[in-house]
Amino acid sequence: MEHTLLLRGQGARSPCAGGSPAGCRPCREPWAEPPALLRRSQAGGAACSPRLQQGAFPEPAPEVDADEDGARRLLHDIGLSATFNRVCSTPLATGGRGLTCPPRTRFVARARCAGSAHTRRGAVGASTEPQRVPVPRPAPGMEAGDGKEETPLSSALSRFQLSEDYGFLLPNPLTELPAPYGPWMEIAHELPQLIASHRLRSRVHQMPQLSTRHLRGREELYLAHLVLSFITMGYLWQEGEEGTVKVLPRHLAVPFWEVSQALGLPPILSHADFVLANWRRKDPSGPLEIENLDPIISLPGGESLRGFILVTFLVEKAAVPGIKAIPQAIRAIRQLDKETLHQALQGLATAIGAMGKALQRMHDYVDPAVFYAVIRIFLSGWKDNPAMPDGLVYEGVSEEPMAFSGGSAAQSTVLHAFDELLGIRHSQESTAFLHRMRDYMPPPHRAFIEEIGRAPSLKQHVLCSGDARLRAAFNRCITALADFRSCHIAIVTKYIAVAKAKAGRAEVGGWAGRPPAALEAKGTGGSHIFSFLKSVRDTTRDGLISA
Numbered sequence: 001m002e003h004t005l006l007l008r009g010q011g012a013r014s015p016c017a018g019g020s021p022a023g024c025r026p027c028r029e030p031w032a033e034p035p036a037l038l039r040r041s042q043a044g045g046a047a048c049s050p051r052l053q054q055g056a057f058p059e060p061a062p063e064v065d066a067d068e069d070g071a072r073r074l075l076h077d078i079g080l081s082a083t084f085n086r087v088c089s090t091p092l093a094t095g096g097r098g099l100t101c102p103p104r105t106r107f108v109a110r111a112r113c114a115g116s117a118h119t120r121r122g123a124v125g126a127s128t129e130p131q132r133v134p135v136p137r138p139a140p141g142m143e144a145g146d147g148k149e150e151t152p153l154s155s156a157l158s159r160f161q162l163s164e165d166y167g168f169l170l171p172n173p174l175t176e177l178p179a180p181y182g183p184w185m186e187i188a189h190e191l192p193q194l195i196a197s198h199r200l201r202s203r204v205h206q207m208p209q210l211s212t213r214h215l216r217g218r219e220e221l222y223l224a225h226l227v228l229s230f231i232t233m234g235y236l237w238q239e240g241e242e243g244t245v246k247v248l249p250r251h252l253a254v255p256f257w258e259v260s261q262a263l264g265l266p267p268i269l270s271h272a273d274f275v276l277a278n279w280r281r282k283d284p285s286g287p288l289e290i291e292n293l294d295p296i297i298s299l300p301g302g303e304s305l306r307g308f309i310l311v312t313f314l315v316e317k318a319a320v321p322g323i324k325a326i327p328q329a330i331r332a333i334r335q336l337d338k339e340t341l342h343q344a345l346q347g348l349a350t351a352i353g354a355m356g357k358a359l360q361r362m363h364d365y366v367d368p369a370v371f372y373a374v375i376r377i378f379l380s381g382w383k384d385n386p387a388m389p390d391g392l393v394y395e396g397v398s399e400e401p402m403a404f405s406g407g408s409a410a411q412s413t414v415l416h417a418f419d420e421l422l423g424i425r426h427s428q429e430s431t432a433f434l435h436r437m438r439d440y441m442p443p444p445h446r447a448f449i450e451e452i453g454r455a456p457s458l459k460q461h462v463l464c465s466g467d468a469r470l471r472a473a474f475n476r477c478i479t480a481l482a483d484f485r486s487c488h489i490a491i492v493t494k495y496i497a498v499a500k501a502k503a504g505r506a507e508v509g510g511w512a513g514r515p516p517a518a519l520e521a522k523g524t525g526g527s528h529i530f531s532f533l534k535s536v537r538d539t540t541r542d543g544l545i546s547a
């Protein structure tokens with residue numbers, strides 16, 4: 001039986017007799033270089049002769065956004081050369097890759113270095129000294145000479161700032177900034193009370209203007225971004241959606257912008273702030289269980305807010321074996337190692353199942369009324385939001401307003417990576433939304449997804465192998481992923497649709513919140529919730545390989 005497969009990307013079609021070893025002979029012959037047009041990175045998928053590359057997960061080409069002179073100096077300083085492509089010169093509100101642009105031309109420098117990959121973004125517009133941008137350090141536990149042996153897996157992961165123990169979570173995040181940043185930390189630690197008593201805005205107005213130059217290393221930058229993003233969300237939404245402001249004051253906007261540029265994150269709260277960098281153990285030697293965890297910084301919502309952050313943390317943690325299975329699977333495909341590939345797929349399916357179990361804990365820890373009436377508004381963005389139709393002016397950064405989507409777990413890299421590995425093809429509209437969400441991920445994590453996209457196609461490999469055991473393992477991954485998405489839809493129904501039907505005013509921690517009308521039909525990331533989520537779940541199911 002011959003069937004046709006839709007290739008990733010531009011909808012090109014490639015004939016392949018999946019399941020029939022005879023029809024798939026080219027796949028079982030020495031792994032030839034595919035015709036250029038069918039290479040996955042260009043055609044958006046792989047034909048029956050995936051490219052065999054030795055050395056799984058080659059070094060990614062880092063991207064550096066900066067003004068051209070600054071970026072050249074920065075790259076020169078760290079021993080890189082670069083080619084620059086103009087990616088956007090639009091004056092705001094319509095960014096090159098979904099993000100809004102500052103009112104200057106941005107350049108993307110693609111650079112390669114012989115050693116480890118560096119991904120930097122020089123400050124654009126706000127900073128005149130991109131050389132000061134601190135160098136992101138490898139995650140703790142991965143630095144050379146830390147006593148841990150570097151395995152092929154750990155080195156494949158550490159290139160993307162991924163940890164073998166924590167996946168996309170920041171391993172053991174810092175909980176305090178250096179002393180000069182005391183004024184930020186004091187406000188951040190008091191946020192729920194300051195918002196409840198409507199005093200946050202006046203506290204922010206009294207905040208001193210602090211330079212970001214004393215921030216050193218990735219961990220301090222992440223904590224600074226976390227702190228400034230939470231203060232910003234509180235500042236914006238303290239009076240609900242009817243009392244928003246148009247301008248973020250200079251002494252908050254400028255450092256927030258600079259730290260964001262240094263990390264390659266947008267200047268708004270993202271999943272990376274809310275969850276990945278926002279956790280600490282109460283007892284440092286205790287287990288990673290919800291009772292022994294706390295967010296570092298909070299917003300209104302009390303125990304439900306705590307539960308929402310920490311359950312999402314547990315889902316990220318449960319994903320770790322699945323993330324580790326990705327480079328294993330890709331290496332096994334390249335080495336034609338069926339046994340290892342089978343194990344990797346089993347590991348992936350099990351991890352997705354564990355993520356589903358972790359997700360269910362939302363019911364135990366989060367009250368739908370509080371989630372709907374209190375928590376959501378503080379995650380809202382200022383892009384396509386009728387409550388802030390003009391976006392937000394970052395004073396001292398740009399005179400023009402900018403628009404960014406709010407925080408959403410759609411910005412978690414986990415499911416994007418699994419979709420990419422499994423060759424799931426979502427509708428054009430859903431893909432556009434999900435790709436926009438990638439702009440809200442730390443750039444090394446985004447690079448991880450892109451690297452999976454450049455690898456030989458798993459689905460093609462399984463199809464072409466004609467191996468029933470591999471096909472069953474592949475299908476278990478697809479089913480587990482579709483089931484996870486069904487559970488997620490059930491949760492969203494309870495926490496948004498049902499909660500909306502029951503909604504009144506909720507008072508939590510003294511903050512009397514009215515549910516945000518702008519979020520009735522849309523998610524905090526800005527999607528049309530249910531049509532989007534169902535479409536994504538259904539296209540996941542379509543990824544099954546039939547016998």
Ligand code: HEM
Pocket residue numbers: 311312315316359362366371407408409410411412415485488491492495496522523524525526527528529532533536537
């Ligand atoms: C009360 C709990 C939750 C609610 C109400 C919720 C709500 C939503 C909404 C409304 C969207 C649509 C995108 C947007 O506009 O924001 C979404 C997307 C998404 N959410 Fe959640 N979410 C919850 C928990 C989680 C958790 C714990 C995870 C796991 C990390 C998660 C993962 C995702 C993903 C991956 C998407 C993108 C769609 C997909 O790939 O299936 N969500 N969520």
